[in-house]
Amino acid sequence: xxxxxxxxxxxxxxxxxxxxxxxxxxxxxxxxxxYSTDEIDARELYRMWRQRYPEDVQExxxxxxxxxxxxxxxxxxxxxxxxxFLTFFRLPIHAxxxxxxxxxxxxxxxxxxxxxxxxxxxxxxxxxxWKPSPYQLTADFSLLDRAAGVR
Numbered sequence: 084x085x086x087x088x089x090x091x092x093x094x095x096x097x098x099x100x101x102x103x104x105x106x107x108x109x110x111x112x113x114x115x116x117x118y119s120t121d122e123i124d125a126r127e128l129y130r131m132w133r134q135r136y137p138e139d140v141q142e143x144x145x146x147x148x149x150x151x152x153x154x155x156x157x158x159x160x161x162x163x164x165x166x167x168f169l170t171f172f173r174l175p176i177h178a179x180x181x182x183x184x185x186x187x188x189x190x191x192x193x194x195x196x197x198x199x200x201x202x203x204x205x206x207x208x209x210x211x212x213w214k215p216s217p218y219q220l221t222a223d224f225s226l227l228d229r230a231a232g233v234r
Contacts, residue, residue, distance in 0.1 A: 088175035088184060100178055101149035104192045105156060107215050108144045109222065111136045112204030125196040125209035126233060132206065133234070139225035143215050148192065156218070157186060187217045
């Protein structure tokens with residue numbers, strides 16, 4: 084059974100219940116917008132992405148997503164002007180236990196690239212068998228390439 088969280092808007096005071104996940108993006112992973120899983124497989128798209136983004140270390144951006152929200156993950160602000168999940172919502176409370184949310188315990192979304200499911204950036208997880216840990220800020224793709232045997 085999935086964890087549901089009670090989320091309260093800072094602006095309106097309205098509350099709603101939702102499942103939350105951490106969603107990750109790596110520089111350039113929206114390359115998938117130009118392809119479908121029928122046109123190119125994950126490893127081929129991964130190799131193409133590595134040619135376009137040859138730097139070994141890539142930054143990872145984080146978002147908190149649910150069925151009713153997508154906001155930047157909190158605690159990663161560059162400066163006080165940046166907005167994130169906690170700019171718009173109070174700290175979520177677990178629907179069953181009443182415990183406050185520990186963002187590090189949110190599940191990291193699976194991003195896949197296979198027939199019937201072509202998630203933005205899903206070729207990375209599909210080709211490597213890897214996804215980042217919560218709040219991991221960078222990934223060394225030269226290491227991941229060797230470990231997964233893709234290059």
